[in-house]
Amino acid sequence: MSPVLTQVSNSLRDLFEDARRVAVLTGAGISAESGVPTFRVGGGSEIWMWRGRPVTELSSRELLATDPKLVWEWFDHRRSMLAEIRPNSGHLMLAEWERRFEEFTLITQNIDDLHQAAGSLRVLELHGNIWRARCRRCGSTFEVRESPIQEVPQCLACGGPSRPDVVLFGELLPEGVFERAEKAVQNCDLFFVVGTSAVVYPAASLPIAAKQARARVIEVNPELTDISVFADFTLLGNAGQILPQFTQGRFEGNSCDSQRIN
Ligand code: APR
Numbered sequence: 001m002s003p004v005l006t007q008v009s010n011s012l013r014d015l016f017e018d019a020r021r022v023a024v025l026t027g028a029g030i031s032a033e034s035g036v037p038t039f040r041v042g043g044g045s046e047i048w049m050w051r052g053r054p055v056t057e058l059s060s061r062e063l064l065a066t067d068p069k070l071v072w073e074w075f076d077h078r079r080s081m082l083a084e085i086r087p088n089s090g091h092l093m094l095a096e097w098e099r100r101f102e103e104f105t106l107i108t109q110n111i112d113d114l115h116q117a118a119g120s121l122r123v124l125e126l127h128g129n130i131w132r133a134r135c136r137r138c139g140s141t142f143e144v145r146e147s148p149i150q151e152v153p154q155c156l157a158c159g160g161p162s163r164p165d166v167v168l169f170g171e172l173l174p175e176g177v178f179e180r181a182e183k184a185v186q187n188c189d190l191f192f193v194v195g196t197s198a199v200v201y202p203a204a205s206l207p208i209a210a211k212q213a214r215a216r217v218i219e220v221n222p223e224l225t226d227i228s229v230f231a232d233f234t235l236l237g238n239a240g241q242i243l244p245q246f247t248q249g250r251f252e253g254n255s256c257d258s259q260r261i262n
Pocket residue numbers: 026027028029030032033038039040041055109110127194195196197198199200220221222223225237238239240
């Protein structure tokens with residue numbers, strides 16, 4: 001089990017300040033403090049339900065094949081929720097880190113666009129973006145900001161029916177994006193895993209790959225996860241509170257050690 005801390009210690013700040021190549025994987029938890037519900041709680045034992053169906057069924061390739069209208073309704077429900085939501089201090093910190101490090105790669109499983117809203121310029125979106133649609137006939141993608149939508153958006157290029165430009169369960173990730181994430185992970189010296197239960201693959205393989213590539217792995221999550229077993233450090237807390245501590249003032253003396261809880 002990795003050391004579990006409740007705040008950023010001076011030695012972690014040293015690690016952060018010395019790092020040159022940093023990669024970060026985020027999940028739903030980074031948006032939780034903005035008011036976006038996460039998918040799972042209790043390590044995956046409880047899952048987000050809507051109209052009596054679990055998210056794994058609503059966001060599935062099978063449902064898109066049989067009931068595309070329902071898939072649009074589900075994503076439209078989420079779009080309506082997101083329309084009023086703003087990035088929090090966790091997103092803002094990561095946008096700042098992009099400018100701080102020689103190499104910085106932000107990899108997200110989130111489709112909510114909040115990293116971009118916070119100012120992150122280069123985001124590897126593993127699971128797509130909820131504000132984009134993709135034509136089911138010609139494959140063109142286009143932005144759809146209207147919320148709620150009145151009807152299924154038609155492709156601007158060919159008039160074909162569209163679908164949300166997100167990765168559904170049972171589908172492959174967008175071409176090239178995961179490969180770029182893997183490459184960044186292979187090359188980084190510090191890897192952060194923030195706000196993910198790390199149960200959905202292939203994203204969940206990235207922290208393992210980082211560890212195998214001998215990067216230091218730091219997890220930020222209010223709950224312990226499967227990552228906590230092999231991370232170099234687990235920071236037990238909310239991303240919006242923990243991430244800003246890396247660039248805040250140092251603790252005096254050894255007070256940081258008292259924060260260690262295992
Ligand atoms: N700060 C950091 N982490 C948090 C916070 C917070 N404020 N609040 C909750 N968390 C943690 C939870 O403890 C949990 O471990 O965020 C994690 C969210 O996990 P999930 O809901 O499983 O979300 P995620 O890991 O992003 O799911 C992966 O599953 O359903 C699919 O496609 C969807 O991209 C998603 C994928």
